[in-house]
Amino acid sequence: MSTDAFPYLTRLNVLYSCGEVIDVPALVAANRHPWYNQTLCQVNESVVRLGVVEGEYHWHKHDAEDEFFYVVSGRFLIDLEERVVDLGPGQAFVVHKGLLHRPRAPEKTVVLMVEAAGIVPTGDK
Template identity: 40%
Template sequence: MTHIPINLASKLGTFHEHYKPRTVGQFNGHDLMLVKARGPFNWHVHEDTDDFFLVLSGRLRILLRDGEVSLGPGELYVVPRGVEHCPVADEEAHILLIEPQGTPNTGDPATAAARVLI
């Protein structure tokens, strides 16, 4: 077994698309994913799992039906399962997501981005 750390900045440099998460590792049945965000995503809900967001750079707003959460670098927020939300980045933001393996990023497998391991 090799012991190589994951360099998040290097991994982020391998893609440019927005809202197309890239899986960089696994942890106890969860995918560790990086995503570049810019503009609004779509309103969606995850009925069976919470949604974890950790901002690495930039700013991210998570719109909720009853308000919003604003995050900067080093801040995280967990959207509870069943809560409709819409991530918005007014300028490009880099985010670490942790989700159970196979969780569709839109909450719907029919519209979800395919998992890409980098």
């Protein structure tokens, strides 16, 4: 599933190499899109992504990969079929592979995500 079919700004290119300083506040300040996702760097077989989000993502799942979300600022909700996970700054959550979920942010929220380098953020078919 391509990220092009969705109203999100998803950049899968690795923005920083090992040894470079990553200025997260500058990236957050420069962003104006309501659902921005940028791959910051690769760490072994995983990538670290920055999300600057507000609003709702769609329901989706990743059949073979877990996703880690860490809230830097704001409020981040992860809807699961059985419950809602409500995260604030300094809190994190792992969505287990194969679990249907929908991320939401009722206000401008900054999250860091760690996931497999090959994962498609919009989910599997």
